[in-house]
Amino acid sequence: MISFPEAIRLIESSAAESEIVSVPLEHSSGKILREKILADRDYPPFNRATMDGFALRSQGFSKDRIYSYKRELHAGESFSLEEGEETIRIMTGAPVPEGFDLVIKVEDSTDLGNSDGKRQVRFDTDKTSSFSNIAIRGEDLKNGEEILSEGTRISSSIFSLLASLGRSRIQISKLPKVRIISTGNEIVGLEETPKPWQIRDSNSYSIRSLLQKYDISPISIVRVGDDLSQLEKAVLEGLDSDILILSGGVSMGNLDLVPKVLEGNGVREIFHKVRIKPGKPIWFGMKGRQAVFGLPGNPFSVQVCFRIFVESYIRKFLCLPTESSLLLPFSGERKKKNQLTEFFPVRLEKKQTTVLTENKNNGSGDIRAGIFSDGLAVQFSEKEKVQEGELLEFYPWN
Amino acid sequence: MISFPEAIRLIESSAAESEIVSVPLEHSSGKILREKILADRDYPPFNRATMDGFALRSQGFSKDRIYSYKRELHAGESFSLEEGEETIRIMTGAPVPEGFDLVIKVEDSTDLGNSDGKRQVRFDTDKTSSFSNIAIRGEDLKNGEEILSEGTRISSSIFSLLASLGRSRIQISKLPKVRIISTGNEIVGLEETPKPWQIRDSNSYSIRSLLQKYDISPISIVRVGDDLSQLEKAVLEGLDSDILILSGGVSMGNLDLVPKVLEGNGVREIFHKVRIKPGKPIWFGMKGRQAVFGLPGNPFSVQVCFRIFVESYIRKFLCLPTESSLLLPFSGERKKKNQLTEFFPVRLEKKQTTVLTENKNNGSGDIRAGIFSDGLAVQFSEKEKVQEGELLEFYPWN
Numbered sequence: 001m002i003s004f005p006e007a008i009r010l011i012e013s014s015a016a017e018s019e020i021v022s023v024p025l026e027h028s029s030g031k032i033l034r035e036k037i038l039a040d041r042d043y044p045p046f047n048r049a050t051m052d053g054f055a056l057r058s059q060g061f062s063k064d065r066i067y068s069y070k071r072e073l074h075a076g077e078s079f080s081l082e083e084g085e086e087t088i089r090i091m092t093g094a095p096v097p098e099g100f101d102l103v104i105k106v107e108d109s110t111d112l113g114n115s116d117g118k119r120q121v122r123f124d125t126d127k128t129s130s131f132s133n134i135a136i137r138g139e140d141l142k143n144g145e146e147i148l149s150e151g152t153r154i155s156s157s158i159f160s161l162l163a164s165l166g167r168s169r170i171q172i173s174k175l176p177k178v179r180i181i182s183t184g185n186e187i188v189g190l191e192e193t194p195k196p197w198q199i200r201d202s203n204s205y206s207i208r209s210l211l212q213k214y215d216i217s218p219i220s221i222v223r224v225g226d227d228l229s230q231l232e233k234a235v236l237e238g239l240d241s242d243i244l245i246l247s248g249g250v251s252m253g254n255l256d257l258v259p260k261v262l263e264g265n266g267v268r269e270i271f272h273k274v275r276i277k278p279g280k281p282i283w284f285g286m287k288g289r290q291a292v293f294g295l296p297g298n299p300f301s302v303q304v305c306f307r308i309f310v311e312s313y314i315r316k317f318l319c320l321p322t323e324s325s326l327l328l329p330f331s332g333e334r335k336k337k338n339q340l341t342e343f344f345p346v347r348l349e350k351k352q353t354t355v356l357t358e359n360k361n362n363g364s365g366d367i368r369a370g371i372f373s374d375g376l377a378v379q380f381s382e383k384e385k386v387q388e389g390e391l392l393e394f395y396p397w398n
Numbered sequence: 399m400i401s402f403p404e405a406i407r408l409i410e411s412s413a414a415e416s417e418i419v420s421v422p423l424e425h426s427s428g429k430i431l432r433e434k435i436l437a438d439r440d441y442p443p444f445n446r447a448t449m450d451g452f453a454l455r456s457q458g459f460s461k462d463r464i465y466s467y468k469r470e471l472h473a474g475e476s477f478s479l480e481e482g483e484e485t486i487r488i489m490t491g492a493p494v495p496e497g498f499d500l501v502i503k504v505e506d507s508t509d510l511g512n513s514d515g516k517r518q519v520r521f522d523t524d525k526t527s528s529f530s531n532i533a534i535r536g537e538d539l540k541n542g543e544e545i546l547s548e549g550t551r552i553s554s555s556i557f558s559l560l561a562s563l564g565r566s567r568i569q570i571s572k573l574p575k576v577r578i579i580s581t582g583n584e585i586v587g588l589e590e591t592p593k594p595w596q597i598r599d600s601n602s603y604s605i606r607s608l609l610q611k612y613d614i615s616p617i618s619i620v621r622v623g624d625d626l627s628q629l630e631k632a633v634l635e636g637l638d639s640d641i642l643i644l645s646g647g648v649s650m651g652n653l654d655l656v657p658k659v660l661e662g663n664g665v666r667e668i669f670h671k672v673r674i675k676p677g678k679p680i681w682f683g684m685k686g687r688q689a690v691f692g693l694p695g696n697p698f699s700v701q702v703c704f705r706i707f708v709e710s711y712i713r714k715f716l717c718l719p720t721e722s723s724l725l726l727p728f729s730g731e732r733k734k735k736n737q738l739t740e741f742f743p744v745r746l747e748k749k750q751t752t753v754l755t756e757n758k759n760n761g762s763g764d765i766r767a768g769i770f771s772d773g774l775a776v777q778f779s780e781k782e783k784v785q786e787g788e789l790l791e792f793y794p795w796n
Contacts (some may be wrong), residue, residue, distance in 0.1 A: 166588055185474030197493040368545065
């Protein structure tokens, strides 16, 4: 039996790498970037007024002078200065004409009315140094500068940035093909009425929902009993995927066939059993570039193993960096007797600061175990007791 | 000009409520539940063995005795005890037969071989009280008990729970129809080559991406210049939606037509301008059950206003509870001179504990402003300086 960090290390070192595909920008939001992105021009591309006001020269500026102007410049327009033009009216977002280097905001001006077909204005401000109220060409980003590197998740602001840069197609990580097999004689379909000693299949539903975080839809979901030939058939079909996820059939019982069938079909075991709770019986193997996870059958164990192990694989596959957990104070006390690293459901609660509070339940078989929780906290193997206020690693569900 | 909390209060009190629709379970993940959910039977539905081992009676148990057995019970099977049967082999997940109330795990047993066609076994454990290693029928949930209330977001564990309960159809909040209008003469489409004083439309992209958090796809995205008749036409069409979001055209410039056109089309102004930065010029109004947001034109202002204001509306519309921010320590120092409540991009960083660090940039016009940030931190209007370690409200993007 191996430790949790060792299991993560093995998963990451075994992982295949997804292919790169080019998609229209519209389809790239939330996906993983697989190319470097450079600025296509300076940003801002021109000296941009950041206030509505007047553009003029900072040199020789005087509060006592009366300035006259006749032209207005709006965002989306441009013009060159005429001989003798001493100021212009300018709107936010408009390019400050070459020759001017100062914008005085309209609130700091006094309109003095018309004279000789020109409007007259006086300014009352001390903010008159060069480039006041101007975003200078290239100050955010220089033409050709690298702004995004490979392995970046395309968040809303990055998506917006890519549009600004005019990127109509983007290279991203191709999503993995995932198949799900739910095993167990006690499991019946949603459409059936379970006998008193049977339970309905819920694991394939939670796996499907957990995959949504990465925008992945499973290409198939199969339910099989603890029957060798049925399982063989499902596994053979399932091995046409990047990631095959089974639930049930990996613990100690006589009918726990999954490891046997997987190995019989050429899937090499990387590990079986990890010193964690819940999820100890987890099985992980590879066949060439294909990953296979055998998760335990308890609903909450499935959720934990997916969050901790399957997500580590998916991130590595997609070329995302290794996830860093958060470190937050625990509210309450918690003891454990075993030598396992425990993952337990917690909520974020706003007290003096944001703290983790345990979502109490009757253990991994409790169908309520994970509900209303914001994520998982970790009590490491050697840690017998967690005290009030102690910092714990926290993995949010989302 | 109103304050940030006042704006949120006005948005929430103005919001229409979405209709309720019934969908197949498969389509409900991530959506908002709009019915009460009760347990359809006891959970667990039977006394379930939580370990592989032996089932027997706790009364009269003795370590010194030799027990004999002949039958095995697996998950998904059931049988009644026979006269004189003193123990059976039982697997995790199987129903403990009526009459037995104890499971001793296999690791605590010693196999003594066969005798008279029966196998013999001895137990060495002190964990022999009634219901050891058994999940008792109904201990998680009683038949008819309410487990989920309206307004709950269907997370992965709730989705899994609904499958366990056999719910093949679910009543959820119908998603709002959203239209987007991006305004401004300086804005060109992605497919065009901008002139030096023009910029590409990125706001409609960030709004589209931000809507994904709620699984909403906009039904239309339109780009118009600062032209009265174009804008009139787009607004008229746009008012056939639950939420119309415009970007640009709400600040002070002469060409800022949006409020004028909206009011001319029967949209009642609820507020215009909020004491925040960025996003001060935001406009919000209602026409009957339809909400209209006029967001400023700067890319980062759009992202902030969406996160803070539009999301508040969407949550209320979908019947989600008001969002509670997190409260986390700030690493660094931050000053401000104005009387506005500032929202600034921060990253979560793991130091002694998880802290917020500011994502430095050149302000709301900087196309890099939000990228690589995990969310927004808040420096309230009256707060001139934030010190190292001070707790700040934090709104994660996701």
